[in-house]
Amino acid sequence: MTEWVSPMTTLTGNLAKARRGLSPGGRGGARVRSRTLKSQTRFTFSAMLIPSVVLLVLINGYPLVYAGIQATHNGSLIEPGDFVGLDNFATILTSDAFWNAARFTLVFTVVGVFGSWAVGLALALLLRTTIPGRGIFKVLLLLPWIVPIVVSSTAWNWLVATPDSPMPALLGALGLGKPLFLADPTLAAITVCVFKVWVSFPFMMMMSSGALASVDDTLYEAASIDGASRYQQFTQITLPLIARPTYISWILMTVFCVNDFPTIYLLTTGGPVDATTSLVVYAYRTVFQDFRTGPGVAVAFLMTLTLVLVSTMLYRQIRRAHVE
Amino acid sequence: MTSTPLTRRGFLGAAAATAAAPILAACGSSKSAGAASSGGGAGGVIKFWDMPWGTQAYTDASKKVTQSYVPAGKNLKASWQGIQWNNFYQTFASAIASKTGPAVSTGGGFQAFQFAEQGAIAMADNVVATMKTNGMYDDLLPGVLEPFHTKDGYVALPWQTDMRVLWYRKSLLDKAGVDVPTDWPSMLAAGKALKQIGVIGFCTGSGAGNFTGNHWTISMLINNGGGVWTPDGQVDVVNDRNLEAVEFMLEMVSAGVIDPGAVGYTSDNMDTQWKTGKTGFGLYVAYLPQRVGDTSGDIRVASPLTGPHGDKTALQFINNIMMYKNTPDQASSEAFVIYYLQSLKTYWQQALVGGIPVFKSITQLPEFTKDENAVKVATDYSPVAKTFAARGTASNANTAVLDGGQALNKFAQSIFTGKGDAKTILNEFGTGLQSAVK
Numbered sequence: 167m168t169e170w171v172s173p174m175t176t177l178t179g180n181l182a183k184a185r186r187g188l189s190p191g192g193r194g195g196a197r198v199r200s201r202t203l204k205s206q207t208r209f210t211f212s213a214m215l216i217p218s219v220v221l222l223v224l225i226n227g228y229p230l231v232y233a234g235i236q237a238t239h240n241g242s243l244i245e246p247g248d249f250v251g252l253d254n255f256a257t258i259l260t261s262d263a264f265w266n267a268a269r270f271t272l273v274f275t276v277v278g279v280f281g282s283w284a285v286g287l288a289l290a291l292l293l294r295t296t297i298p299g300r301g302i303f304k305v306l307l308l309l310p311w312i313v314p315i316v317v318s319s320t321a322w323n324w325l326v327a328t329p330d331s332p333m334p335a336l337l338g339a340l341g342l343g344k345p346l347f348l349a350d351p352t353l354a355a356i357t358v359c360v361f362k363v364w365v366s367f368p369f370m371m372m373m374s375s376g377a378l379a380s381v382d383d384t385l386y387e388a389a390s391i392d393g394a395s396r397y398q399q400f401t402q403i404t405l406p407l408i409a410r411p412t413y414i415s416w417i418l419m420t421v422f423c424v425n426d427f428p429t430i431y432l433l434t435t436g437g438p439v440d441a442t443t444s445l446v447v448y449a450y451r452t453v454f455q456d457f458r459t460g461p462g463v464a465v466a467f468l469m470t471l472t473l474v475l476v477s478t479m480l481y482r483q484i485r486r487a488h489v490e
Numbered sequence: 491m492t493s494t495p496l497t498r499r500g501f502l503g504a505a506a507a508t509a510a511a512p513i514l515a516a517c518g519s520s521k522s523a524g525a526a527s528s529g530g531g532a533g534g535v536i537k538f539w540d541m542p543w544g545t546q547a548y549t550d551a552s553k554k555v556t557q558s559y560v561p562a563g564k565n566l567k568a569s570w571q572g573i574q575w576n577n578f579y580q581t582f583a584s585a586i587a588s589k590t591g592p593a594v595s596t597g598g599g600f601q602a603f604q605f606a607e608q609g610a611i612a613m614a615d616n617v618v619a620t621m622k623t624n625g626m627y628d629d630l631l632p633g634v635l636e637p638f639h640t641k642d643g644y645v646a647l648p649w650q651t652d653m654r655v656l657w658y659r660k661s662l663l664d665k666a667g668v669d670v671p672t673d674w675p676s677m678l679a680a681g682k683a684l685k686q687i688g689v690i691g692f693c694t695g696s697g698a699g700n701f702t703g704n705h706w707t708i709s710m711l712i713n714n715g716g717g718v719w720t721p722d723g724q725v726d727v728v729n730d731r732n733l734e735a736v737e738f739m740l741e742m743v744s745a746g747v748i749d750p751g752a753v754g755y756t757s758d759n760m761d762t763q764w765k766t767g768k769t770g771f772g773l774y775v776a777y778l779p780q781r782v783g784d785t786s787g788d789i790r791v792a793s794p795l796t797g798p799h800g801d802k803t804a805l806q807f808i809n810n811i812m813m814y815k816n817t818p819d820q821a822s823s824e825a826f827v828i829y830y831l832q833s834l835k836t837y838w839q840q841a842l843v844g845g846i847p848v849f850k851s852i853t854q855l856p857e858f859t860k861d862e863n864a865v866k867v868a869t870d871y872s873p874v875a876k877t878f879a880a881r882g883t884a885s886n887a888n889t890a891v892l893d894g895g896q897a898l899n900k901f902a903q904s905i906f907t908g909k910g911d912a913k914t915i916l917n918e919f920g921t922g923l924q925s926a927v928k
Contacts, residue, residue, distance in 0.1 A: 329750070349752070
């Protein structure tokens with residue numbers, strides 16, 4: 167009776183033999199067979215990738231190409247219209263509303279990424295310590311991330327919108343007046359950013375918890391013996407050792423923030439007076455409220471370009487962050 | 491037991507088939523969908539898409555009305571499909587572009603004009619002609635059909651009006667010792683008196699998803715004999731009448747008559763202010779007591795305000811039903827629309843909608859006349875009501891840009907924050923609107 171051998175086992179076995187040059191038939195024959203095998207394997211793996219690549223191109227490529235057509239035409243959602251070259255890009259790049267949205271996007275992203283990271287990391291560090299009910303805290307702290315944004319935005323609106331809402335009422339009771347958080351442009355911008363941090367910190371907490379779990383405790387013990395303070399341990403051991411996952415979480419959160427539509431739209435719709443209009447909200451309103459498809463899609467294109475650049479920069483940072 | 495080794499070629503073939511299957515299926519379904527949906531009606535049925543104009547009870551009734559339709563002669567039957575307001579424009583646009591859209595639909599107030607501009611709307615002139623022969627035309631309330639008349643014909647037909655009405659809470663006005671406002675000075679005076687007793691005078695809002703504030707600002711421009719269009723539909727924002735109206739609205743803001751939180755208020759926030767008796771008066775939808783669940787009779791309709799130059803006006807949005815060129819049979823679409831308009835009274839008989847009917851006969855139904863507020867809106871507001879198209883009469887695709895666009899929202903919010911002078915605010919509004927219209 168012949169024992170069944172998996173084709174993958176044969177393939178990998180042959181590969182391993184080829185790599186070691188141990189296949190029968192002498193050394194010269196081994197090299198030839200090794201080259202043949204490598205070539206066949208490369209072909210096989212490439213061919214196996216083709217279906218996925220085709221699907222990815224169809225799923226991502228088609229909308230991208232179609233968006234490119236829309237960005238260079240003056241049409242609508244129904245008809246492409248006439249070719250206008252880069253006119254739509256020129257229109258938005260000379261628009262104050264676009265730059266206002268770009269500025270807020272930058273602020274929103276910086277606060278969203280670093281604010282949620284700082285809170286998330288602090289809580290992750292706290293959860294490493296032995297405290298009663300740690301598991302319950304973990305679950306509770308995840309709630310802002312888990313709860314649908316429609317629900318949390320309604321809750322935040324209830325908290326801050328009217329003079330009788332809990333937050334203004336509380337501040338009023340403390341003698342600090344009754345600030346209307348969504349009525350004042352500056353306060354609204356702050357509120358939206360804080361809301362974003364609140365929604366996002368659980369994600370950062372989870373990422374940081376995962377990263378911290380990989381740090382060997384003996385390093386801290388050794389550092390303590392050497393007389394390192396807690397702060398020194400944090401800056402010299404913890405931060406460098408979690409640098410790579412931290413950069414990854416920054417990249418992800420940057421993408422989340424720049425593309426974040428519901429957090430802003432559901433709480434303020436970009437107001438008051440455009441104070442919280444980000445680029446994605448601006449693009450949406452331009453396409454679906456002003457019905458200017460070309461300029462709106464052009465905004466989306468510029469956003470994509472910016473995101474790719476920022477992500478690439480941060481990705482390069484990850485490669486540099488390798489710690490021996 | 492014998493096992494068959496999986497060859498690489500076999501594996502690749504299976505992988506390719508798996509990958510290609512959805513694509514091939516998509517191509518296949520696309521073709522078949524195209525064939526089946528030829529003419530806005532799968533299988534030779536008139537596809538009717540309706541919006542949720544009321545609660546689930548309305549939706550059920552609309553479905554029942556459609557399914558009860560028995561076409562005469564060779565006319566086709568109708569099918570019903572509910573469409574949500576969320577992203578409704580995208581839903582219609584993508585369906586029309588892929589030729590899978592409806593043959594007949596309700597929708598956004600100015601949707602018909604937008605799709606007519608893109609060549610997707612079937613004009614309703616034949617329906618109007620039929621209505622002239624069967625008495626329905628004469629039954630229409632004044633001013634509800636004209637806004638749909640364009641140079642190419644009638645783009646849609648009205649089925650209810652969504653009026654913006656001045657409401658007041660009687661007990662609060664009594665407490666403040668003021669009469670119901672009838673004009674601008676008395677509105678300002680009432681607001682100041684209400685403020686004296688710790689009540690917000692005028693409730694409005696332009697927060698997330700709330701267009702009430704936008705509507706109030708436009709209604710004030712119109713009430714002053716202004717508006718943002720010339721009679722022939724050109725943008726005309728910066729003019730003396732509009733300037734005067736904006737200056738007055740800014741005065742209301744600086745006097746603390748308008749709710750200081752208005753700029754961030756959602757509809758829910760406004761409902762709360764009304765429900766909890768925190769506001770004295772304000773412009774809102776025609777079914778406010780029902781909306782906030784107030785059965786005390788304390789919330790009442792005031793008469794339309796008289797502007798400084800004697801204009802007595804109101805703002806209305808005329809909800810409409812439209813037909814599309816993508817239909818299996820235009821005559822069947824028209825027959826269904828006639829049937830649907832004839833069936834409208836059931837919605838008011840069952841109190842399923844909050845708008846004002848467009849047919850006189852429905853306003854005379856006992857189920858309608860028992861609501862004093864609704865009758866007052868129909869008798870006082872409907873005759874003087876104007877649309878966003880004022881100073882013109884017919885709307886167009888640009889009216890949709892004004893309605894939901896960024897320029898108007900920013901205009902209203904600029905007024906409510908009270909930052910900037912009237913001319914600057916109007917200039918910005920004009921520039922923003924001009925850049926968006928075609």
